[in-house]
Amino acid sequence: FHGWHDGVAAGSTSHFTGGVPAGIPPQLVAETVLLPADDPARVTETLKSREDIAAVLLEPSGASAGQVPLPQGFLAALRETTRDQDVLLIFDEVITGFRWSRGGAQARFGVTPDLTVLAKIVAGGLPGAAVAGRADVLDQLDAGAALAAGREKVPHQGTFNANPVTAAAAVTALSIIEKQDICGRAESAAEDIRKGMRMALVEEGVPWGVYGEASAFHVFLNPRRLPIDPMTFDPLKLGFDGLKGARSPEKTNRLRIAMIANGVDLNGSGGLVSAVHGEKEVARTLEGFRTAVKWLKAEGDV
Amino acid sequence: FHGWHDGVAAGSTSHFTGGVPAGIPPQLVAETVLLPADDPARVTETLKSREDIAAVLLEPSGASAGQVPLPQGFLAALRETTRDQDVLLIFDEVITGFRWSRGGAQARFGVTPDLTVLAKIVAGGLPGAAVAGRADVLDQLDAGAALAAGREKVPHQGTFNANPVTAAAAVTALSIIEKQDICGRAESAAEDIRKGMRMALVEEGVPWGVYGEASAFHVFLNPRRLPIDPMTFDPLKLGFDGLKGARSPEKTNRLRIAMIANGVDLNGSGGLVSAVHGEKEVARTLEGFRTAVKWLKAEGDV
Numbered sequence: 038f039h040g041w042h043d044g045v046a047a048g049s050t051s052h053f054t055g056g057v058p059a060g061i062p063p064q065l066v067a068e069t070v071l072l073p074a075d076d077p078a079r080v081t082e083t084l085k086s087r088e089d090i091a092a093v094l095l096e097p098s099g100a101s102a103g104q105v106p107l108p109q110g111f112l113a114a115l116r117e118t119t120r121d122q123d124v125l126l127i128f129d130e131v132i133t134g135f136r137w138s139r140g141g142a143q144a145r146f147g148v149t150p151d152l153t154v155l156a157k158i159v160a161g162g163l164p165g166a167a168v169a170g171r172a173d174v175l176d177q178l179d180a181g182a183a184l185a186a187g188r189e190k191v192p193h194q195g196t197f198n199a200n201p202v203t204a205a206a207a208v209t210a211l212s213i214i215e216k217q218d219i220c221g222r223a224e225s226a227a228e229d230i231r232k233g234m235r236m237a238l239v240e241e242g243v244p245w246g247v248y249g250e251a252s253a254f255h256v257f258l259n260p261r262r263l264p265i266d267p268m269t270f271d272p273l274k275l276g277f278d279g280l281k282g283a284r285s286p287e288k289t290n291r292l293r294i295a296m297i298a299n300g301v302d303l304n305g306s307g308g309l310v311s312a313v314h315g316e317k318e319v320a321r322t323l324e325g326f327r328t329a330v331k332w333l334k335a336e337g338d339v
Numbered sequence: 340f341h342g343w344h345d346g347v348a349a350g351s352t353s354h355f356t357g358g359v360p361a362g363i364p365p366q367l368v369a370e371t372v373l374l375p376a377d378d379p380a381r382v383t384e385t386l387k388s389r390e391d392i393a394a395v396l397l398e399p400s401g402a403s404a405g406q407v408p409l410p411q412g413f414l415a416a417l418r419e420t421t422r423d424q425d426v427l428l429i430f431d432e433v434i435t436g437f438r439w440s441r442g443g444a445q446a447r448f449g450v451t452p453d454l455t456v457l458a459k460i461v462a463g464g465l466p467g468a469a470v471a472g473r474a475d476v477l478d479q480l481d482a483g484a485a486l487a488a489g490r491e492k493v494p495h496q497g498t499f500n501a502n503p504v505t506a507a508a509a510v511t512a513l514s515i516i517e518k519q520d521i522c523g524r525a526e527s528a529a530e531d532i533r534k535g536m537r538m539a540l541v542e543e544g545v546p547w548g549v550y551g552e553a554s555a556f557h558v559f560l561n562p563r564r565l566p567i568d569p570m571t572f573d574p575l576k577l578g579f580d581g582l583k584g585a586r587s588p589e590k591t592n593r594l595r596i597a598m599i600a601n602g603v604d605l606n607g608s609g610g611l612v613s614a615v616h617g618e619k620e621v622a623r624t625l626e627g628f629r630t631a632v633k634w635l636k637a638e639g640d641v
Contacts, residue, residue, distance in 0.1 A: 068364055068366055177361065
């Protein structure tokens with residue numbers, strides 16, 4: 038639950054062509070095949086032509102909480118191909134679990150993976166994580182099952198395993214999610230933010246895009262200065278390269294600083310809305326965004 | 340700060356001959372050379388004969404908080420060899436940092452590594468970790484230094500990076516350690532426990548060994564039933580194989596359960612004493628130990 042894994046570090050924020058990031062063993066990078074999520078045919082081809090793939094791992098929202106959305110039907114097709122090829126399908130629901138819906142992205146989209154990875158969201162924000170999924174796969178971690186089958190169990194020691202404070206936070210958080218429509222409230226506030234931001238861009242004449250799903254919103258800062266109409270912006274048309282490949286960390290940082298100066302701390306060029314964000318917070322976010330946009334316009338940053 | 344790393348999982352609790360644990364990529368295990376810490380000559384030979392070793396990593400207390408103590412002079416010799424061979428020396432001070440002394444095991448033993456790994460102990464028990472050491476090595480993680488040198492920085496993202504609650508706990512805990520003789524108090528209580536346990540073993544006629552350093556204590560349960568005098572027991576004479584190789588998880592578990600039934604929760608077959616453990620806690624631990632030993636004797640477990 039600490040934020041990254043050496044084995045998938047290539048391709049998480051850079052090295053999208055499979056190069057080896059500094060400090061990561063190349064032998065480990067070589068064990069992973071990095072595939073573009075906006076090219077379903079290539080994913081299918083690779084799964085059908087190779088015998089050495091154990092599992093496919095992805096964020097069911099698309100990379101980075103939906104910053105790079107998946108094409109319509111991609112998840113269902115991937116489920117079918119992985120099942121046919123006897124390859125495990127693993128959803129990284131660290132962000133989307135208990136956020137895209139009470140049942141995560143898998144319930145929202147009706148696609149059930151073989152394994153689901155959850156992190157702090159399952160523990161009310163405290164250090165905790167979980168792997169959920171098929172009993173026959175999880176048996177690999179079970180001491181009793183391993184003993185009965187005469188095989189070694191997969192290790193999973195951890196200092197916070199069975200931590201009482203984490204467990205209490207988890208029970209409380211999950212009870213609230215179960216009993217109240219937390220997800221719906223956060224999604225509704227996020228939709229207000231997305232709409233309001235779009236309106237601000239139109240009124241300020243700024244060719245950026247605002248998009249996102251559930252309680253997430255993303256601002257596309259258009260570093261290549263494409264002709265964009267904020268009201269009809271469709272991130273899918275830009276694909277992975279246009280969205281993530283075209284990222285400008287400097288421009289993102291300037292927007293973030295301008296927003297902080299206006300009292301709103303963005304997470305990069307977007308954010309995740311929570312159920313405690315009500316009308317007041319939405320209004321303040323939109324006010325801050327409009328001022329930040331004006332500032333960036335004045336400095337020639339749009 | 341989560342309890343293990345795939346790259347060194349072989350040899351942490353099993354697979355001491357370098358085999359691949361279940362669920363760990365063999366390619367990663369192959370990147371690590373596992374050497375016995377009770378054979379300094381072999382370590383030196385390996386470092387001198389190979390060109391592909393980047394770093395030596397060990398617990399400066401000996402494995403598992405000193406469960407397998409290091410021979411006298413081993414650390415100093417290792418420091419000399421690694422310096423001569425231009426290999427980094429890394430101390431895992433996750434347990435010993437701020438415990439073996441205010442300056443960790445390195446201050447206690449007067450041996451300075453190139454890098455030190457610290458975990459929750461640096462953060463007052465909350466999720467936090469640190470890597471300390473030579474500036475020229477740490478520059479690999481520094482965005483500014485990497486940019487200036489025209490190289491890529493080593494990634495180290497993490498959800499709890501710069502976490503305010505963790506930082507507050509860390510500042511508080513480290514201030515207490517700095518101003519009060521916490522380490523000395525814990526060590527003194529641990530020494531009382533070690534002495535008292537030895538006495539109980541002598542009086543009960545049980546051929547086990549009690550040992551440990553600083554605030555740690557270990558009980559050697561003698562599963563191979565060697566002739567042991569608790570008063571003169573020297574773990575170094577048993578070496579790695581005799582101590583860790585001879586472990587009996589079942590016997591350890593029976594001692595632990597007997598101790599819990601007497602109100603004391605051991606960490607395996609030993610424990611770490613803290614500065615809040617005073618005379619009362621020491622007495623209660625020793626009382627519980629004596630009763631547990633009697634129970635295990637009655638069941639033929641000693």
